[in-house]
Amino acid sequence: MFRLHKTYLLAATLLLLLEIYIAGAVHDAIIRPYAGDLLAVIFLFCFASSFLTAPPRRVLLAVLGIAYLLEGLQYVHLLALLGLEHSRLARLVLGSRFAWGDMLAYSLGAVFLLAVAALHRRLRPPVA
Template sequence: MRCKPYYLAWTVLLLLIELGIALFVDDDFIRPYVGDVLVVILIYAWVRAFFKVAILPAALGVLVFAFGVEILQFLNIVEVLGWESSAIARTVIGTTFSWEDLVAYTVGVGLLLGAEKVVGPHKHEWTSLH
């Protein structure tokens, strides 16, 4: 496995931004919506940093993963598994389903695909790696 420094840098930057939002922002827009838009971009950057996967499959995979986590929230999986007292499970999986989150994830993936098309250094890697 070979690391792509460009995506690793984005991973670190977005992780720091997400941590800043989680620790210091308590509002009705940035934390719930911007945070969700950025989290899919963060996961995508991490995937592209460490795994040999093309742009489109990586982006769609991240979107499916994010939707999957949201569906688990809809199914109250944390409670079903008896993990209500686990702060880690409640934070990582989440406990509240929201249609708006699905929209935010989709917007995030749309933004990252647009950025890859316009300025991405690896924009030739859309469906396969050369």
């Protein structure tokens, strides 16, 4: 059930660095809020796939479910309920406000991963 997949781990590391850069240095209305959320789903997929041997679609569904759950927790103001609304780290990691656009960005990240997987299957030579 567990194994180390170095390619996914490298991709997850690079995506994490990109996410940190976006969170710290990009303050616009498109890249930070939406591209960051799209990349978050791809990062979580790569990170989970670094260690799990589960089928990719199952991993993707779990990751997308987690993203939707976290966004739903923002809808019910989880940080305020936990007294963490003033914690910059908590707001950065968990988010602080619900937005349908974020749900769309998560979904587009999943669609991107499905498209990459389909392309990979098409380009892979048949097994003899």
